[in-house]
Amino acid sequence: MSxxxxxxxxPAAAGKGTLARELAAFVGxxxxxxxxxxxxxxxxxxDAGLDPAENSGEFCAASLEAKDLERSDLRTPEVDRGASxxxxxxxxxxxxxxxxxxxxxxxxxxxxxxxxxTVIFPDAALKFYITASPEIRAQRRFLQTxxxxxxxxxxxxxxAMADALRQRDGADSSRAVAPLKIAEDAIVVDTxxxxxREALSxxxxxxxxxxxxxxxxxx
Ligand code: DC
Numbered sequence: 132m133s134x135x136x137x138x139x140x141x142p143a144a145a146g147k148g149t150l151a152r153e154l155a156a157f158v159g160x161x162x163x164x165x166x167x168x169x170x171x172x173x174x175x176x177x178d179a180g181l182d183p184a185e186n187s188g189e190f191c192a193a194s195l196e197a198k199d200l201e202r203s204d205l206r207t208p209e210v211d212r213g214a215s216x217x218x219x220x221x222x223x224x225x226x227x228x229x230x231x232x233x234x235x236x237x238x239x240x241x242x243x244x245x246x247x248x249t250v251i252f253p254d255a256a257l258k259f260y261i262t263a264s265p266e267i268r269a270q271r272r273f274l275q276t277x278x279x280x281x282x283x284x285x286x287x288x289x290x291a292m293a294d295a296l297r298q299r300d301g302a303d304s305s306r307a308v309a310p311l312k313i314a315e316d317a318i319v320v321d322t323x324x325x326x327x328r329e330a331l332s333x334x335x336x337x338x339x340x341x342x343x344x345x346x347x348x349x350x
Contacts, residue, residue, distance in 0.1 A: 160238065268296050
Protein backbone atom coordinates (compact mmCIF):
# COMPACT_ATOMS: atom_id res chain seq x y z
CA MET A 132 0.00 0.00 0.00
CA SER A 133 1.51 3.35 -0.92
CA UNK A 134 1.21 6.94 0.21
CA UNK A 135 -0.14 6.29 3.68
CA UNK A 136 0.66 9.23 5.93
CA UNK A 137 0.72 8.95 9.71
CA UNK A 138 0.92 12.27 11.58
CA UNK A 139 2.53 12.38 15.01
CA UNK A 140 2.13 15.77 16.68
CA UNK A 141 2.61 16.98 20.21
CA PRO A 142 4.52 19.31 22.51
CA ALA A 143 8.29 19.41 22.97
CA ALA A 144 9.96 16.49 24.75
CA ALA A 145 6.82 14.32 24.81
CA GLY A 146 8.77 11.43 23.27
CA LYS A 147 7.08 11.74 19.90
CA GLY A 148 10.35 11.71 17.93
CA THR A 149 11.52 8.34 19.21
CA LEU A 150 8.02 6.94 18.98
CA ALA A 151 7.50 8.17 15.40
CA ARG A 152 10.90 6.89 14.25
CA GLU A 153 10.25 3.43 15.71
CA LEU A 154 6.70 3.35 14.42
CA ALA A 155 7.98 4.17 10.90
CA ALA A 156 10.53 1.35 11.11
CA PHE A 157 7.86 -1.13 12.24
CA VAL A 158 5.46 -0.29 9.44
CA GLY A 159 8.14 0.24 6.78
CA UNK A 160 7.39 3.89 6.00
CA UNK A 161 9.95 6.70 5.55
CA UNK A 162 10.28 8.95 8.61
CA UNK A 163 10.72 12.73 8.80
CA UNK A 164 11.39 14.73 11.97
CA UNK A 165 9.96 18.04 10.74
CA UNK A 166 11.47 19.97 13.66
CA UNK A 167 14.81 19.47 11.89
CA UNK A 168 13.57 21.62 9.00
CA UNK A 169 13.02 24.60 11.30
CA UNK A 170 16.27 23.87 13.12
CA UNK A 171 18.21 23.74 9.83
CA UNK A 172 16.73 27.05 8.65
CA UNK A 173 17.75 28.64 11.96
CA UNK A 174 21.24 27.12 11.62
CA UNK A 175 21.66 28.48 8.07
CA UNK A 176 20.55 31.92 9.21
CA UNK A 177 22.95 31.92 12.17
CA ASP A 178 25.79 30.72 9.91
CA ALA A 179 25.04 33.60 7.54
CA GLY A 180 25.22 36.07 10.44
CA LEU A 181 21.47 36.70 10.26
CA ASP A 182 19.12 37.01 13.22
CA PRO A 183 16.58 34.11 13.09
CA ALA A 184 13.93 36.59 14.20
CA GLU A 185 14.46 38.48 10.93
CA ASN A 186 12.27 37.55 8.06
CA SER A 187 14.77 36.09 5.62
CA GLY A 188 13.95 32.51 6.48
CA GLU A 189 11.97 32.06 3.31
CA PHE A 190 15.22 32.25 1.38
CA CYS A 191 16.85 29.71 3.70
CA ALA A 192 13.86 27.38 3.55
CA ALA A 193 13.97 27.44 -0.24
CA SER A 194 17.68 26.63 -0.31
CA LEU A 195 17.54 23.82 2.29
CA GLU A 196 19.24 20.63 1.20
CA ALA A 197 18.95 17.12 2.62
CA LYS A 198 22.49 17.35 4.02
CA ASP A 199 21.46 20.39 6.10
CA LEU A 200 19.19 18.09 8.12
CA GLU A 201 22.07 15.76 8.96
CA ARG A 202 24.25 18.34 10.64
CA SER A 203 25.37 17.55 14.17
CA ASP A 204 24.87 21.13 15.39
CA LEU A 205 21.07 21.36 15.15
CA ARG A 206 20.30 20.75 18.84
CA THR A 207 22.26 23.50 20.54
CA PRO A 208 20.45 25.99 22.82
CA GLU A 209 21.14 28.71 20.21
CA VAL A 210 19.39 26.65 17.53
CA ASP A 211 16.54 25.77 19.97
CA ARG A 212 15.85 29.50 20.31
CA GLY A 213 16.42 30.24 16.63
CA ALA A 214 14.13 27.43 15.46
CA SER A 215 11.28 28.66 17.59
CA UNK A 216 11.74 32.16 16.09
CA UNK A 217 11.80 30.97 12.48
CA UNK A 218 8.88 28.59 13.10
CA UNK A 219 6.67 31.63 13.86
CA UNK A 220 7.21 33.13 10.42
CA UNK A 221 4.41 32.50 7.92
CA UNK A 222 6.85 32.78 4.97
CA UNK A 223 9.10 30.06 6.38
CA UNK A 224 6.19 27.76 7.16
CA UNK A 225 4.73 28.27 3.70
CA UNK A 226 8.08 27.54 2.05
CA UNK A 227 8.39 24.29 4.02
CA UNK A 228 4.92 22.91 3.24
CA UNK A 229 5.97 21.55 -0.15
CA UNK A 230 9.14 20.01 1.23
CA UNK A 231 7.07 18.03 3.72
CA UNK A 232 4.38 16.99 1.25
CA UNK A 233 6.98 15.95 -1.35
CA UNK A 234 8.72 13.81 1.25
CA UNK A 235 5.60 11.67 1.62
CA UNK A 236 4.43 11.76 -1.97
CA UNK A 237 6.01 8.55 -3.26
CA UNK A 238 5.89 6.02 -0.47
CA UNK A 239 3.85 7.73 2.25
CA UNK A 240 5.56 8.59 5.55
CA UNK A 241 5.41 8.99 9.28
CA UNK A 242 6.08 12.64 10.12
CA UNK A 243 6.41 14.17 13.55
CA UNK A 244 5.95 17.82 14.39
CA UNK A 245 3.41 20.33 15.64
CA UNK A 246 1.09 20.89 12.66
CA UNK A 247 1.30 17.69 10.63
CA UNK A 248 -2.29 16.60 11.24
CA THR A 249 -3.73 20.12 11.25
CA VAL A 250 -1.95 21.87 8.34
CA ILE A 251 0.51 19.73 6.38
CA PHE A 252 -1.56 16.54 6.03
CA PRO A 253 -5.12 17.28 7.15
CA ASP A 254 -6.17 14.06 5.35
CA ALA A 255 -3.55 11.82 6.97
CA ALA A 256 -4.69 8.21 7.33
CA LEU A 257 -4.02 8.37 11.04
CA LYS A 258 -3.17 11.19 13.43
CA PHE A 259 -1.64 10.84 16.85
CA TYR A 260 -1.19 13.60 19.40
CA ILE A 261 1.46 12.46 21.87
CA THR A 262 1.54 14.35 25.12
CA ALA A 263 2.71 14.20 28.75
CA SER A 264 2.74 16.66 31.64
CA PRO A 265 5.59 19.22 31.75
CA GLU A 266 6.89 17.57 34.94
CA ILE A 267 7.15 14.12 33.36
CA ARG A 268 8.66 15.54 30.18
CA ALA A 269 11.21 17.44 32.27
CA GLN A 270 12.12 14.25 34.16
CA ARG A 271 12.65 12.31 30.93
CA ARG A 272 14.71 15.08 29.34
CA PHE A 273 16.77 15.43 32.52
CA LEU A 274 17.67 11.73 32.51
CA GLN A 275 18.27 11.63 28.74
CA THR A 276 20.70 14.52 28.95
CA UNK A 277 22.71 12.76 31.66
CA UNK A 278 21.18 14.55 34.69
CA UNK A 279 21.86 12.91 38.06
CA UNK A 280 18.62 12.62 40.09
CA UNK A 281 20.69 12.33 43.29
CA UNK A 282 22.56 15.61 42.68
CA UNK A 283 21.81 18.36 45.26
CA UNK A 284 20.48 20.71 42.58
CA UNK A 285 18.39 18.07 40.74
CA UNK A 286 15.01 19.23 42.10
CA UNK A 287 15.75 22.82 41.16
CA UNK A 288 16.93 21.81 37.68
CA UNK A 289 13.73 19.79 37.16
CA UNK A 290 11.50 22.69 38.17
CA ALA A 291 13.43 24.99 35.78
CA MET A 292 13.11 22.46 32.93
CA ALA A 293 9.36 22.01 33.50
CA ASP A 294 8.95 25.82 33.48
CA ALA A 295 10.92 26.11 30.24
CA LEU A 296 8.75 23.41 28.66
CA ARG A 297 5.59 25.20 29.78
CA GLN A 298 6.89 28.37 28.16
CA ARG A 299 7.70 26.55 24.93
CA ASP A 300 4.23 24.96 24.92
CA GLY A 301 2.76 28.44 25.36
CA ALA A 302 4.82 29.86 22.49
CA ASP A 303 4.05 26.91 20.17
CA SER A 304 0.32 26.96 21.00
CA SER A 305 -0.22 30.70 20.81
CA ARG A 306 1.60 31.58 17.62
CA ALA A 307 -0.60 32.99 14.88
CA VAL A 308 0.36 30.52 12.14
CA ALA A 309 0.01 26.75 12.47
CA PRO A 310 -0.13 26.73 16.27
CA LEU A 311 0.30 23.51 18.17
CA LYS A 312 -3.19 22.13 18.65
CA ILE A 313 -4.93 18.80 18.67
CA ALA A 314 -6.48 17.92 15.31
CA GLU A 315 -10.17 17.11 15.71
CA ASP A 316 -9.64 13.58 14.45
CA ALA A 317 -6.37 12.93 16.30
CA ILE A 318 -5.98 10.12 18.79
CA VAL A 319 -4.52 11.60 21.97
CA VAL A 320 -1.94 9.44 23.70
CA ASP A 321 -1.02 10.69 27.17
CA THR A 322 2.25 8.97 28.02
CA UNK A 323 2.52 10.16 31.64
CA UNK A 324 2.18 6.64 32.96
CA UNK A 325 3.68 4.78 29.99
CA UNK A 326 7.23 3.76 29.25
CA UNK A 327 8.51 4.48 25.72
CA ARG A 328 7.97 0.81 24.88
CA GLU A 329 4.40 0.82 26.21
CA ALA A 330 3.63 3.95 24.21
CA LEU A 331 4.96 2.32 21.03
CA SER A 332 2.94 -0.89 21.63
CA UNK A 333 -0.17 1.18 22.28
CA UNK A 334 0.28 3.16 19.04
CA UNK A 335 1.13 0.04 17.00
CA UNK A 336 -2.04 -1.67 18.23
CA UNK A 337 -4.07 1.31 17.00
CA UNK A 338 -2.26 1.27 13.63
CA UNK A 339 -3.02 -2.46 13.25
CA UNK A 340 -6.67 -1.86 13.99
CA UNK A 341 -7.12 1.28 11.89
CA UNK A 342 -4.89 0.49 8.91
CA UNK A 343 -4.89 -3.32 8.68
CA UNK A 344 -3.37 -3.18 5.18
CA UNK A 345 -0.19 -1.70 6.58
CA UNK A 346 1.77 -4.85 7.36
CA UNK A 347 4.35 -4.56 10.07
CA UNK A 348 7.08 -6.64 11.55
CA UNK A 349 6.10 -7.96 14.99
CA UNK A 350 7.29 -6.32 18.22
O1 DC B 1 10.47 19.36 17.71
P1 DC B 1 11.65 20.32 17.76
O2 DC B 1 11.99 20.79 19.15
O3 DC B 1 12.87 19.78 17.07
O4 DC B 1 11.18 21.62 16.94
C1 DC B 1 12.01 22.71 16.74
C2 DC B 1 11.17 23.97 16.63
O5 DC B 1 10.36 23.93 15.46
C3 DC B 1 10.20 24.18 17.80
O6 DC B 1 10.24 25.55 18.15
C4 DC B 1 8.85 23.84 17.25
C5 DC B 1 8.98 24.08 15.78
N1 DC B 1 8.23 23.14 14.94
C6 DC B 1 7.10 23.61 14.34
O7 DC B 1 6.72 24.76 14.55
N2 DC B 1 6.38 22.81 13.51
C7 DC B 1 6.79 21.55 13.29
N3 DC B 1 6.07 20.77 12.46
C8 DC B 1 7.94 21.05 13.92
C9 DC B 1 8.65 21.88 14.76
